[in-house]
Amino acid sequence: MTSLLIFTDLDGTLLDHHTYSFAPAKSAMLSLKTFAIPCIINTSKTFHELLSLRKELNHLDPFIVENGSAVYIPKQLGLDIQEPLEDVGEYWLKTFGPKRKELIHMTDDQLDQYTFQRFSDMSVDDLIRVTGLSEENAKLAMQRQFTEPMLWTDSNQALQSLREHLKPFGVQIQKGGRFSHLMGEKCDKANAMLWLTKLYQDQLLEDQELITMALGDGENDIGMLSKADIPVVIRSPVHVPPEIPNRSDAWLTDDYGPKGWAQAINQVLEKQGIL
Missing domain, CATH: 3.30.980.20 (Putative mannosyl-3-phosphoglycerate phosphatase; domain 2)
Known part of the structure; x- marks a missing residue:
């Protein structure tokens, strides 16, 4: 069996660069929820910024803040975590760098x-x-x-x-x-993604394969994209799409921001035989 794990940037990717709207991506996000596919936010935003935004997105999965500096895991997910993490109320906290x-x-x-x-x-x-x-x-x-x-x-x-x-x-x-x-120096979207990927892989049975998909639009997404099984560069209206070294399989979406995000998600779900 194959399981899919999504990692996504926010600004310019899931959120429109100018308006911060995620409306064009709502249907694709609902598809992920329907098929119980975790969608991990991996952003430069802070924990406090994400509290209200996650409510708007109805986001219940783990999230990575401040460009890979820390991972917050909702306790309600009941994930089996083998290493000691900081207890911060409703979340387990994994940190990677200085204050x-x-x-x-x-x-x-x-x-x-x-x-x-x-x-x-x-x-x-x-x-x-x-x-x-x-x-x-x-x-x-x-x-x-x-x-x-x-x-x-x-x-x-x-x-x-x-x-x-x-x-x-x-x-x-x-x-x-x-x-x-x-x-x-150890704070990086890719490092945080790989740590969280291993955590999810540990939850699976031995015969289950975990495929990672990452979506981003900026230079600070390159590491995350380069380490994902399916790297997707979201076209930006304001800057040249970043090049992903040694990844000729990286996609560049036709549309910008959340519209391109939705197209990429739907395409992968169809390719994996989920949709």
Whole structure:
């Protein structure tokens, strides 16, 4: 028997880049629920941002926050977890990196050398102006725990220089759709996906095969896409689709955002003989 496990980015993928709507994907999402196929959110968003969004999506599966920095597993799923995890109310928490305060401290002395603005340097109004988020959602986006996004307005060469400076401290910079994210070197969407994939594989019988499908649109999705059995690049209205190294089988959707997401999901369900 074959089981399917979906990993999806949000902004520009399941959510429209401009409007944050997921309406075109509702039918495909319902199909996943109907066939009990887990759909793991793998996003740069924070735990607090996802609380209300998961209610809108009627999302009950595990979710990965802040670009692979942590995994939240709803206790109600009753998954058999063999390693000790942090108990945070309704969830089990698996973390992969340092706290946000450390990341901010490490870049304080770099503000005079490069042109960038961290979330911690912004007001709520600044973030609203940059992202178009509502005031409520902007406040939630600022409640980060494991990463620090930067609005990078310097050159790509300067960004690489900062990367080299931070590398000895075990810190990396991942470039997303709007922001570049300071985070621990082991914090990565792919690492979190692989950890969670193994957890789901451990729940299956020996003769069951687990196939992973990943969908994303940005540079920070490349690792996740490269490690999935079925990598799907969602076409973006604002940037060139990322190339997935050594994966000639990666799909590029015809449509943008949630509409392309739905087409890819439906195509895989049909190919697997589920639909």
